[in-house]
Amino acid sequence: MASNATQMLSPEVMRMAQARERSSAWQQTRVAWIFIAPAVIMVTIFLLTPVVFNVILSFTKWRKFTGLDQFAGFANYQRLFVVPYFSEALGNTALWVVGAIIFPLALGLGLALLLRNIPFQETFKSLYFLPKVLAPTAVGAIWYYVYAPHGVINSAVSGLTGSEFDFGWIFVPETVTLSIIFTFVWQTVGITMVLLLLGLAAIPRDPLEAARVDGASQWQIFRHIIWPLLMPTVLVVTILNVAAGFTTFDLLWVMASSYPGKRTLSLAVYMYYESFSNGAWAYGSAVAVVLGGMVITVSAALAVVQSRVEKSIR
């Protein structure tokens, strides 16, 4: 490069040209920084600072009013493996994560494929999207009455069978998590579907027609063309839902308010319970750090996969 430049231009002209280019580059980045600065400041104050604070807390002995200035080392982290609740909460969270990946995706994809080519699809889209705009606590309150002993589901079953049915969906360990996951799916399937519809719309029509002419059946077209091309969207949806599955709290807290095993229904609930109900702030912070670490790790791994897939099909 240098030899090329020195052949072409005198040193003086070269120097002036480079100075001009540098100053205009700075002009542009300076403007960029002015626009970015508020966001950077906000993120630092409201996001990064509490995170750092939380990590520090997890190494203290803070419980209720005292222990904030006492260093506990890894005691809070060791305790995670001593009490049975953490592993219980972890197990339920795993159920949530798996449920949050599979169900909204399967249902959302089914609806998206169905709605792609039917009349009034805008109406249906809005309808399916509606639950997402409701606050989780409102959704929890509504679904509490769906699952209540004399709620919608049990009344329907009673009506159909003609005999009194009052199963406690959200009061027994066998069904509480699945029932609330179902509510989560109900709330999430709309946005998942809309995102998948956008992903489907971004797939060019020609390769699909080419596959038809190439002899592919509908299923083969989906399996070999649509699904691989939709994969980046599927992964984006998965990242969003995984994060939601890991951190789910509001629905559980509202719907399972009287369920005795509430504290271990998810790691987020367990974290809140230990901190806010038991005053075990340092220990709750340790739960939060572990939970945050898991969410970041899984999301980052998925994001890497997503960008690879994205690159591979463009």
Added chain:
Amino acid sequence: MATVTMRNIIKIYGEFVAIKGVDIDVEDGSFVVLVGPSGCGKSTLLRMIAGLETISHGELRIDDKLVNDLPSRDRGIAMVFQSYALYPHMSVSDNLGFGLKISGVNAGEIDRRRDEAAAMLGLDPYMDRRPSQLSGGQRQRVAIGRAMVRDPEVFLFDEPLSNLDAKLRNQTRIEIKRLQRELKATVIFVTHDQVEAMTLADKIVVLQDGRVAQIGSPLDVFERPRNQFVAGFIGAPSMNLLDATVGSDANGPLIRAGGIDVAVPPDRFDLPPEGTPVVLGVRPEDIVPEGHGSRPTLGADFAAKVNFAEMLGNESLLFAHLGDTEIVARMQHPRAVDPDETLNFRIDGSRVHVFDKQTQDTVLR
């Protein structure tokens, strides 16, 4: 290879009739080009043959077998799309092999046919690349290769050259023609470019507004356009069309247009009675500037001021007025023409066309 027969094919979208009853016969091993301006229905017709659009009415046969309701995959066709329509997530190799793989052809056979196509198209160095890593011309060849490996009864091409630059377009055009000859393939090729149509086709089908305007060999369509539309569409620049009336003098029939009388051969036309308004069609090469090419024996002279000269190197196009109509003439072995220079021209009366004013159909005998 196979024949394709279309009988009274109709396509409607709601109230709109896109294809209005088309009859076309495609002979075995022939290269048929569907040509027409955008919106004439040529792509729709091709997609109906491919099975990508339903056939509203009529019969479509491939090798005498009625295929109206057969899905694409059972019609024995392969198609090359304007956008190439390669599978973006698959390598070139997988793009070529996809159709064979899903129809359960064994791996050895897939490899054999794929290698054969790749060799014919010069794709060997690119087999592991993805479409995004290829140039437009390379993609086009992959698209053609994908059609070839399936060894179809009929090849369908939907404006396959329109996304290529001019030079590549010419090369690929020649290559397609060569391949078709080698494979003895039946090809139906859609284009809006009449040059492509002329150079590639064994048989040209000119479509106008959902109807067949004319079917014939390239020369036939060029020399004997059946109506004003075909006359105007085929040939570049377009045929000059002038309002005229039928007349005669001692030497025989003539056509009176723009203040001059163009003598025409007595046996070329079934002319209506004298005084009838007609349309005179003259190709630009049949308006000969004085001193540029041999002087037509039969014809009419006129002098006109050249408004504008478009120089192409091997020839020039001269724009002038004959009466009230702007005409274009072709100047062989061109020289520089000054603006507003007045030149003498001679119309070759033996090669002009005459169209009925009402029906716009030719009165050529």
Added chain:
Amino acid sequence: MSLSKILSGLTLTAFLTAGSVQAQELKLYSDKAEWHPGIAAVTDAAGAAAGTTINVQDLTPTDKYQAFMQTSIASNNVPAFFTWWNGNQLSDLVATGVAADLSPYWDQAIADGDFSAAQRELVSVDGKPYGVLLNVANWVVFYNTKAFEEAGIAAPPTTWDEFIAACDKLKAAGYTPINAPTTGGWMPFIWFSQLVLGTSPDDFVGLTDGTVPYDGATVQNAFKVWGEMYDKGYFTDPREQDDQKFFVDSSAAMFLVGDWHSGTFAAAGMEPGVDFKTFLMPALSPDVEQSVIVEASPIVVSAQALSANADLGKAVQSMMGEQASTDLGTEIQVYNGNLKAPAPNATIEANKEMVASANPRALVRWWEAVPSQIQGDLVASMGAFMFNPTPDQAQKSMAEMQAINADYWANL
């Protein structure tokens, strides 16, 4: 800067949305939003007496309020006044040194005849009082007078056998004998602690200080009786979320709860002393001493605020005066125990007399007495039994509770 100072600073930015305590404007923090009118009347008068203004700042629900107070106190940022709980909750707080010793004001109030020395004990830690009484409630059994009449129960039960007989009669008359909600996850302790108390008041106290195990003979007996009562269908569906629904709709005949609840029954249309009356829950056997749970809510004063402003003493005196008690009764039908003031309604009046004549042993509620760090875990095990009242679950709950209890006292 020390770690705690850095953290205090961070706590402020990260956690606190409300302003800090200012010299001019004083605040009383409370999680009892439904009592706001009464508390505001008390603070208005108290502020006026001290020549300042005291505003009530409500913060609900209770767990959020406790979290707020814990972070505030941990970062040494204490409001001038705040409502609190007695028992273990109060001793934890006093250990931090933020609560003012109110001995002079209590001495004065006792001398003036406003309060008794026994009442002083309700808010005392190691003999010193650290709170002004906001509410003193006796835990009694509310009963539906019409249901008792229909079931042919002439007088409220005074022994366990009479109580069981009454339950059977109510059951026969088509009533569910006892409303036993689990609302909010804390209510399951009510019948657990009552049955322990009815078996042995000493063991009841021992449970809360680590000297009696949660799987010992007394607790085993309590679970056995509790399970039998469930078997006989004495209790309402624990899945109902409205804690007083079955009582106010007259499907359940009895409800063991603090008598501050009389106000909410009244608000739901039941007239105190007419539609419902109360009785003291008898012990499980005549050998066992009669006892009563007394729930006392104190208002705590910041030691820092009181030493910074001597006039605040006048505010404390005002809060302990007859007028403050009357205001609470009038506004919210809550009784703070002031001996000169009238009881706010017939039920509370009756309870007062009932307790005075029976002279039962008064005990702090299990909820306040037990270390708050484990109360949630323990009550969850009680709740699990209410949802599944089988002997197996009883054993499981007891084992869980004892494990939690032992772990806590071992690692104190």
